Amino acid sequence: MTDGTAGTAATQAPEENPVLYVARPMATAARQFVKSLVRPSTIVYPYERLEDPRFRGEVAVASGKPIGVGAVWDNYRGVHALNIATCISCNLCAFSCPDLCIEMVTVPGGDPKHPKKCPQIDYGKCSYCGFCSDACPEGCLTMTTRYELSTPKRSEMVYSPQKLNEVFRSKLPMNPIRLERPENEDRILLDPPLCIGCNACARDCPTACITMLDVPKPEGKPGAKLPKRIWKEPVVNDSDCVRCGTCISVCPKECLFWGSRP
Amino acid sequence: MSEMWINMGPQHPMTHGLWNLRVQIDGELVRAVDPEMGYLHRGIEKISEDRHYNEVITLMDRCCYVAGMAWEHLYILGAEAALQVRPPERADYLRVLCDEFQRLGSHLMWYAAFVQDLGLMSPFLYGMRDRDLVLDLFQSFTGARMTYEYMRVGGVRNDLPPGFADRSRKVLDWLDDRFREYDALCLGSTIFRKRCDGLGVLKGPEAIAHGVTGPMLRAAGVKRDLRKDRPYSAYDRVDFDVALADSADVTGRYLVRMEEMRQSVRILRQVLDWLDHHPGPVVADRLPRWLGAPYAPVGAEGYLLKRNYPKGLGLSAIEEPHGEALSYVVNDGGEHPYRVKFRSPVFANLSAASTYLVGYHVADIPPIMGSVDVCVGEVDR
């Protein structure tokens, strides 16, 4: 079956040694025993933690194991931290959640007509994939190094925005990775014949990047015959747009859509 | 004692997972076996149909709990083939890095479980201890120890953190030393050799007919390694050898896996050197919007937009730590894959169980199944 031996590493078991018999494994185990008499490789978890500063550089224990060799804890995907102050309620985290564990709930501080909504995370469902913090356009939802969330109650697994905000204030190391946006991202496009100029998109846009501009009075639209109607159409400022799609979902006439046209 | 059936599983130390091996025994001899799967069936293929292309990645990590990164790679290659996306070169190398670290992690886990099956106690801890270093490294650049969610359609999530290469090299040096220790503990022990030589023999032609792949096949002397035969990502640009053994038994599989770990270390050194000198983007810059992150889910007050994405069927095959893994992703132009199907190497290796278990002792079942390296997560999916 083997065609040629190029690029192959044929392995062969060594001959059994009738003299040493079991001496080699016993000697190996004894060597390990002597090495770990000073300090075994175990990190005694509740008392020592891998994220302790002492493990940030490598601690070579007597057995030689480079403990802490991978401990860059800034990247860790643990409990989320939410900065409520900078949250723009764009829904992107909830949209991007594969497990549907994020729910947008009202927090105090918004104006009564358009209440401010921030993510509430159910850690009973969360898979810590980090898609939400990747999607967050403002960087207000990040992940921290906190990983201990055991609780006796299921209801305590649901972290309200305020609780997530407390995590933010606790100044844990946070995941610094912010994904760059792709260059030719799709944009919000308008189908002008369908637009009725209702202002819903501009009203609900979380970044206020939609402005309603006056356009000449079109023909053949409902209400076109009314004398005092001022016709407006939305114009999206692409550099501010975070591509959350809120405008598309609130548009009553389905005249906004994703597109890649310049 | 006449012949009787015993159930090895679903809760049994031999299974290393959740499955049931029904064994017909005559005294201590195995007469027939019948593996029963499905205890861990989570319907990953079905759930994938309801998920966004990138969101399937979260399932892939849970597909095989010892080789999550390899399965991410497998799926991503299939999805990229279906969607016609090319990752940048640095992402290719990063994927090879992930794959090979995952192979190290998986084989170390295999080593730990395998020696435990033989009753060796200390090496089990040694294997787990050394695997932990690999997990440490994974955690330092993906942010998680087992559920990485690192690869994306069109690249990988993020670049390596500073200092990663040095730390990895330290771990690789450490592992190089450990492999000698492993060999002393296993091959140097006469009891080990007496237990494993000539055990679970599965010769080449029979192995091919039964679809057995991976280290089991290479231990039978068949040189088939998709990394060489059908190079994906950057495997055509790194130098390594295919580990082979000709004894086709448990010792042969041990030797092949050990040699594969050494080759992985060799590949990793090359990849780390390359990555040091070739900075660059890690995600394809011309990604379609729907692969980014957000979209309006079903059930939300929104409209799904059906678009004319390139339709097609993407086939991908990688050499997973356990063997040949295949997947196809059918893309019908929607936001979700139309159909995702995975071929798990362990699935096929287990389906051939009667060829290498019958005729041996009951006490031989754990080492033989240990040498198969069962990961039930990917069998049941």
Added chain:
Amino acid sequence: MQPQDLQRALAPKLGERLLGVEPFAGTAGRVRFERTAALETFRAMRDDLGFAHCAMVGGIDWVETREVLYVLWSDGARQYALLSTTVPANDAHVETASGVWPSANWHEREAWEMVDITFDHHPDLRHLLMPDGYAFHPLLRSFKLHEPEELEVKVRHV
């Protein structure tokens, strides 16, 4: 190996029942055949073309029809080849490949229970992943994961 090679080797044996060989990225080609010619195709692929390893048998549910997809590997050519045959949904059965490749056994069991394609003369067509007596075929498109609010999807092409 090229698609033409497959065509040349298979056409004399299958004749009309070979529906075509199309190129497929990363493989030797994708062979479409009539299901009545299944066994001849399998034998020809294994014996004449050297595809000794049947890597996967999978089913795709295209609602009206179902497609059975075989992925084969040849150690000589170091290439994959795809075989696919389409069967109508109301009469979904095809000859088993497990007589030619024993490795197809479990894959066909899975395809049967997941996508409801019956494999004739299969030695052991039992449930594999689902419990015995499970009445549904989960990977059919008609099997919904969650039935709720069937949102009307507004289709719009750009």
Added chain:
Amino acid sequence: MSTVTLYSVSYDLAHDLLFLLGWILHYGPAAAAVENPNVVTGLGVLIFAAILLAASMLNTIVLIWYERKLLGRFMDRRGAMHVGYAGLLQNFADGLKLFRKHTTQPAEADHVGFYFGPTAYMVSSLVIFGILPISTGWNSGALPLSLLLALVVFSFAPLFIFVSAWSSNNKYSLMGGLRSAAQMIAYEVPLLLAVVAVVVVAGSFSLTTIVYEQQNYWFWGPLVVALVVFVAAMLAEMERIPFDLPEAEAELVEGWNTEYGGMLFAFFMLADYLRALVGSILIVLLFLGGWTMPGWVPSAATSFPLAGIFWFMLKTYLVFGLFVWVRASLPRVRTDQLLRVGWNRLIPLSLLSVFLAAALVSVRCLPVFGCVPSPGG
């Protein structure tokens, strides 16, 4: 010469207690009854047994701790470390937990056998401690045939294991029980033959005599073949790796104690370690000089109070440490290999050791230590 022995201490204690009771009872007929010499002897024996029980159980539990700590270091970890200093009380806590647990019995298990097996196993293992002499004052070993008696009681175990395995209505248990029976029967023979070599040289079946015979030289030197056979057979009798087939957890889950939980499981666990302790003690008694020390050891090291017990336990724990070392580094053998080693290798070797011993005695020469008059000759 009146030496203070463990039994004399217990007897004096019983005597004092009962005479105190008699004094309280004020010399009536009741007082006469409690001061009856038979009652005093009976209570003395009871106290003696209680001390033995406490000592053996304490030692067993410390032995488990010792193994856990040793294994921990062999495996590059720490072992028990939370309860008590360095986890010393961990096993007491475990025992307490097991004591509190409900014992479940599988459906259709044989009730009598299910409970009789572990209990008898435990009791038979404890009985041996009444026979073994630990030091000079521990005159429980004064029986002329104490070695024989100890080995007889030691070899009861397979029966009880088999009873408990069969009665627990589990295929794994049954296989474990069968393996256990086959293994113990196979290894009983070389074990006894190795002992015969010692008996031939020492000329006595009394453990105390055997130890005293080793005052000049320990038997491990001249009888090294017998020692090797004895250690190997003892490993099998104790069911420890590499010969722990009856409870091979990889294939038989836990073998014959699969179905046991709670206190019955604790019985098995304790009895296993009791037997391990007995095995180590026997090796020390038969080959390593018991509580005696070689002549070159300064007398200060052997003359402090309880020095005999101290050296004896030190040797015992070192021997057990050897077993732990073996456990940490070797895999398990297979049933057929085990039996082949037992019948084909160990029995010839043990016969050889008997012949060697006989030759040594008959030429009255112990080559290792030069020619000295053979004891018992």
